[in-house]
Amino acid sequence: xxxxxxxxxxxxxxxxxxxxxxxxxxxxxxxxxxxxxxxxxxxxxxxxxxxxxxxxxxxxxxxxxxxxxxxxxxxxxxxxxxxxxxxxxxxxxxxxxxxxxxxxxxxxxxxxxxxxxxxx
Amino acid sequence: xxxxxxxxxxxxxxxxxxxxxxxxxxxxxxxxxxxxxxxxxxxxxxxxxxxxxxxxxxxxxxxxxxxxxxxxxxxxxxxxxxxxxxxxxxxxxxxxxxxxxxxxxxx
Numbered sequence: 001x002x003x004x005x006x007x008x009x010x011x012x013x014x015x016x017x018x019x020x021x022x023x024x025x026x027x028x029x030x031x032x033x034x035x036x037x038x039x040x041x042x043x044x045x046x047x048x049x050x051x052x053x054x055x056x057x058x059x060x061x062x063x064x065x066x067x068x069x070x071x072x073x074x075x076x077x078x079x080x081x082x083x084x085x086x087x088x089x090x091x092x093x094x095x096x097x098x099x100x101x102x103x104x105x106x107x108x109x110x111x112x113x114x115x116x117x118x119x120x
Numbered sequence: 121x122x123x124x125x126x127x128x129x130x131x132x133x134x135x136x137x138x139x140x141x142x143x144x145x146x147x148x149x150x151x152x153x154x155x156x157x158x159x160x161x162x163x164x165x166x167x168x169x170x171x172x173x174x175x176x177x178x179x180x181x182x183x184x185x186x187x188x189x190x191x192x193x194x195x196x197x198x199x200x201x202x203x204x205x206x207x208x209x210x211x212x213x214x215x216x217x218x219x220x221x222x223x224x225x226x227x
Contacts, residue, residue, distance in 0.1 A: 037164075044207055044218055044219065044220050044221045045156075045158075045164060045207060045218050046218065047209075047215060047216040047217065047218065050216075059214050059215070061215045062215065095163055095164075100169060104152065104169070104170075104211055105152070105211025105216055106154035106166065106169050106209060106211050107154070107156075107164075107166060107209075108166050108169075108175065109166075110163040110164055110165070110166075111163065112162075112163055113163055
């Protein structure tokens with residue numbers, strides 16, 4: 001059974017930093033692109049970033065470029081999101097998602113999410 | 121960026137109804153479209169990819185169609201567990217973008 005378990009969320013002040021983790025199991029982690037998607041309160045999901053199998057290709061939504069960094073450790077079956085210079089509009093539930101088996105760009109498995117709240 | 125526009129934003133329906141949700145892309149995305157279902161407090165769940173391919177385990181009452189810029193998700197015979205919010209997503213180009221959602225409510 002595929003499992004994606006996020007951790008690392010919490011309350012942080014504006015301008016602060018947070019590192020999210022996603023522990024993957026039940027599939028060959030190193031064979032899939034992986035993705036972070038977030039959902040602000042009362043809003044629809046928003047794609048944040050994704051990373052290829054080896055970690056050499058990374059894509060970001062413009063609003064987080066330069067502030068967030070996606071990375072992975074295939075030996076630990078783990079995905080990460082380093083978030084710096086956090087703003088109030090980064091407040092959201094952050095989901096780790098597996099990209100489809102064909103690496104086309106849709107998300108076939110999702111974690112349960114971790115809540116990030118940016119507030120003073 | 122490719123904008124994804126869903127309509128309606130919400131609809132009221134009864135068990136057994138046929139429900140159709142529309143998703144329009146701001147430019148041609150071929151068939152690079154996925155649909156997701158989300159229930160309150162839960163993560164989205166993938167339903168359909170490449171516009172019309174059902175994921176394994178998704179009931180056959182769900183169907184998707186369309187290509188280019190206009191797409192539809194149809195639920196034929198709405199069931200109690202189908203009351204949820206539905207999102208479309210394009211994966212033709214970066215940034216990957218999702219629609220604003222369609223909430224299916226009980227009438």
